[in-house]
Amino acid sequence: MKKTIGIVGLCLVLLGVVSSCSYKDNRSEFDLRMGAAGAAALTDSYIENCVNTLEIMAITDEVRSGDWETMLPILTKADDVMVPGPRWFSLPDGSYYVVGMGKTDKNISDRAYFPVVMSGSNTYSELVVSRSTGEKALVTAVPVFKDEKVIGALGVSVFLEDLSNTISEQLSLSDDIVFYAVTGANQVALHTDTQMILGEKPEPMENSVSHLAPFTGWQITLGYNN
16 A cells, blocks of 8 residues: 555656646657656556555455445445446356446456456456446456455456546646557557557657556557657
């Protein structure tokens, strides 16, 4: 939790510096570097906060009960501390429940992240099209243990379009600024043009700066429309 607070604090400092610069009137490399660093810190803080919150909920008696109706009140109250996106709980067979929907008729056992989280590890790297909502999403999930055995997975599907818009708004980007994040697999995770999300890495802009977001490992780029 202290690490998350540190990231958020750094983010606020960077955003304060960035907001004092005029993107439209002063296209300096310094402005871009500070903006890219601020975007990276902000992106990481949102994703890490999701993971931390899931970890806390996963050790409550309600969630460890494995009973959907018992854990539902806690998952519903998570609205104020998590990035917008559906919270869900999966059983070991891959069937799952979603807040606001109940048990779905879908199954996630074939998703690449599923065996990772069911083996006892956190996951926050896979970009998918959600089977329950059809939205482009980043899956963050943690295992739920009971008597030292994994009884399920608790997760949130972070809607990438919403997160892109949130970060752009937080950075107060002008219309001539492009912001995007690319994964290690060269897949677009975030973009000011949300139609680009889940596409391939864009061609580099002439006036742009990139910064590595350490928690996600995403390369964050900020630049001007050519």
